Amino acid sequence: MKQVGQGVRKKDAMALLCGKPVYTQDLAPAECLCVKLLRSPHANAMIRQIDASAARRMPGVACVLTHEDAPRSRFTLAGQTYPEPSPYDRLILDRHVRHVGDPVAIVAAESARAAEAALRRIRVQYEVLPAVLDAEQALDHPVLVHPEDDWKALCDVGADNRRNLCAQEVVSQGDVEAELAACDVVVERTYRTQANQQCMMETFRAYSYMDAYGRLNVVSSTQVPFHVRRILANALEMKKSAIRVIKPRIGGGFGAKQTAVCEMYPALVTVRTGRPALLVFTREESMTASSPRHPMTIRVRLGATRAGDIRAMDMYPLSNTGAYGEHGPTTVGLSGHKSLPLYSRANAFRFAYDVVYTNTMSSGAYRGYGATQGLFAMESAINELAHTLGMDPAALRARNMVREGEQMPAYYGETAQSCALDRCLARVQEMIGWADKYPRRVLENGHIRAVGLALAMQGSGISGVDTAAASIRVGDDGTYNLMIGATDMGTGCDTILAQMAADCLDCDVADIAVSGVDTDQSPYDTGSYASSTTYVTGMAVVKACGLLREKIVAAGAQLLGCAAEDAEFDGTCVRCGGETVSLRDVANRSLAAGAQELFASASHGSPVSPPPFMAGAAEVDIDPETGEVRVVDYCAAVDCGTVVNPNLARVQTEGGIAQGIGMALYEDVRMTDRGRMMSNSFMQYKIPTRLDVPSIRVEFEQSYEPTGPFGAKSIGEIVINTPAPAIADAVYNAVGVRVTDLPITPEKVLRGMGRL
C-alpha cells in the first residue's frame, strides 16, 4: 500500500497522549540550577549601577550575572541562514535596556524560590531615558533605540541604526502612477495589524550541561537547533564545535521558536559555573519578552477598470520590529511578495517598505511571517474594491486571480507551475453556500448572519536559501534509520518524512525509525520554518532513499553474482533472473567482514518556492445590540499540492484557521503609554477556546507540484492567512462597518454602527 496520501498515525502520538516524559523540562536532570531573569521596568534606560552582592550571598544562590559578567560581542537571536539578514544588535546582558522586560540580570539557584528571593535583592540604578514607542514616529526620531557604535548589519537590507531603521526597500514593475491615473476606480486604504503572540502551550525553555568531553550541551525546545548552535557560539564567544544542541519533543512553536529567545541564559550559567541549568519561561515572560508577530501599518492602492480588471497595485507597509531586529528585514518582504502575486495579471505594481526600531518587545517569526499582515491588507482592499465596483467579491477575484502556468512578477518572476486556486475559490463558495448567503440575512432574534471570503498564498521553503540534508541507513535484519535535521514541533514531520521514505523503499512506515535532532549527529537542516519541511526536507529524503535503493540493489546483485543493472529491489528482496536474496540477508552481510555499510545521504535546496494557495470563507453572526461577532462556520479549500497525510494536513488547516480567528477577533498585544505590557497572561490575551470555534470545514483541491516530493507543497503557514480579511468583510456585509485595524472588537463594530 502506498503510504503517501494515507492518514498515518503520528509516530510519537501515543507517547504524547499518554503523558510520557518527552519534553525539555521532563528530561532535565534534577540537579539543574533554576535560572530566573531580572527584567527592566523601563522602556529605555541605561544601567548606572547594579549591586548584586546581597543577592549573591543569599542561601542556595549559585551565581548572579550582570552586564559586567557577560560577553561583549553583538549577535542576533533570529534563526536564519547565512548570510544572516537580521542585524547584530544584541548582547546577552546589556547596560542599555531597550524595552520593558529586557533582561538586566541572570540568577541561578538551587530552587525556584531561592532564585526568586535573590532577584528581589538585586539593586539597580537606572538612568531612565525618553522612549520611542510609536512606530509611526520612530523613523529619524531624536531617540535612538540603537545608538551604539558596534551595531552592525551583515546584509544590505537598507538598515541604518542612526535613523531607527532596521530595513528599507522599494521594488516595482511597470509605471504604477501612470496606470493608477488611467484607472476608472482607485481604492486607497490603510490597514493595521496588531502584534500577536504565538501562545504555544509549552513556553520557551532550555537546559544546559557540560558533557564528558567538556563541551556545552543545550537541550532546547527549538525549531532551529543548528541556528541555535551558531547563535550560542556568537553570544558566548565560543567555537561552534564546542557546542551541541539537542531538540526533544516540542510543545508547539508556530515560529516563536525560530528565535533563540531563552537558550543563552542557562548556557551562560553553565559556562560560568560548570553546572547544569534549566530555564523555563513563565507565561508572563512568554507574553512580555518573546518574539510576537510584527505589527504593521499597510497602505494599499488598487486601480481597476469599471469592468473589474485590476491594472495596478501599490503597497507600503511600515513594520515595527521592536527593540531588536530579529526577522525584521525579512517578514516585511512577505507582506507584499505573498499577497500581490495573487493578482499577477495587473500591469504594474510597487512594493515599498520601512521597518523601524521602537522601545517595545522585539518582534519575531509567527506563522505566516508577514504574509498574514499583507494579506489582511490586500484581501481587505480587494473586497473594498469589489464593493466600490458593485461586484461580488468572488467574481472580482475569479476575474483577476493567478492561474496555473501564469508568471507572477511580484513573486520574483516565478511561474505558478501548480495552482488550483480557481478550483479552491469555486469549492469554498459551494461549501459555505455563497450563492444563497451573500451578502447577509437577518435572523428572527435580530442577529445578522453574513459571509465574507479571502484568498491566500504562502511559499514552500525559502528559494535559494533553505537547505536540508537527510541520511538513511540499513541496519540489522533490514531495518531503516532515517536521520533528519528538520524539527518536528508537533506538526508530524517525523511521520510524513517516514511516509515518503516508505514509498521510496517499498516498505511500511513502521519499518522506518526516525530520529532528530542532535547537531552532533543529525544531518544539517536549516530547521522547520518558512513552510520548508515537507517541500525541502521531503525532497532530501526522496533523494537519499533513491541513493540507498541503488546501494541495496548493488549489494544484492553482488551476492547473487549478477550485474546491478540486471537486478531489482521490491522492498523485501533483491531479484536477478530467477534468483533472490532477502533484504535481511543483504543487510546482515553488509554489517560483517568489512563490507560496505548501506548508507546514503543527500541534500536539497530549491531555486523556487512554489506557493500553496487557498480560499477561505467565514459565516459570522453579529448581535447588533452588543457588536459581538461570532464565527459560526468557516470553510477552507486548500491547494497544498499532493496531500501527504490528510489527517495531519487537515489538523494543520483547522488549527491555523482557529489561530486566524483569534487574530481577527480577540488577540491583541497591548501596552501602556510607558511601554508596559497589559496583555501578559491568558486572562488579558484571549486565545480561542473550543466555544469560540464551533465549526471549521476543510477540503483539499490537490494540484501536482513538479518540483516537490510526490508533488507536495507546503501547508503549515498559509492556513492562518484568510480568517482576518474574510471575517472583516463578513462584518462589513452584515452591518456595513469596515474595521481596518485588528482585532475586530465589539467596541469597534458598535462605534462603526454609530451606537457607541
Added chain:
Amino acid sequence: MRIELTLNGQRVCADMPADATLYELLRAQGMKSVKCGCETTNCGLCTVHLNGRPVLSCSQLAARCAGAEVVTLEGLQDEAQLLAQCLADEGAEQCGFCSPGLVMNVLAMAHELRSPTPEQVDRYLAGNLCRCTGYMSQRRAIAKYLKMREEGAR
C-alpha cells in the same frame, strides 16, 4: 511541611514548602505528565483528579490535599488507551503538550455525564485550551471515543 496523600493508589509523604501547589508537589513526585501552561488557571494543562473530580492542580494548595486521593495520567494508563487511540487516529494530539490535561478531563467527563451532547462536551472541556488543532479533530475523536465506550459497556 510534610503532606501525606494517596497518589495513583500509593501512599506518599511529600516534604513541600507551605505555599506549594499540588502541581509543584506532583512534578516533584515525578508525575511528568502534569504540565503547566499559564499560571493563571486558564489553560487546563495541569488537570488531575482529586478525590475523583477533575481539578487544576496549579490552583490547589498542596497542603489542602493532605489525606486526599490524587490521580494523574500516570495512574490511568490502561483507561486512557482507547481515548488516546481515538485522538491519535485523528492526528488530534499535534504537539501533545495539552494532551494529558485534556485526556484527564475527558475521562472525568465520561464518568460524570451519560451520553453528553456535543454542546455539553464543548462546555465541559471549555477550560482545556489547545493552540495547535482548532479543536475540530478533538471533537471527532472524543465523539468516536464516547460512542465506542458506550458500545463497550452494553
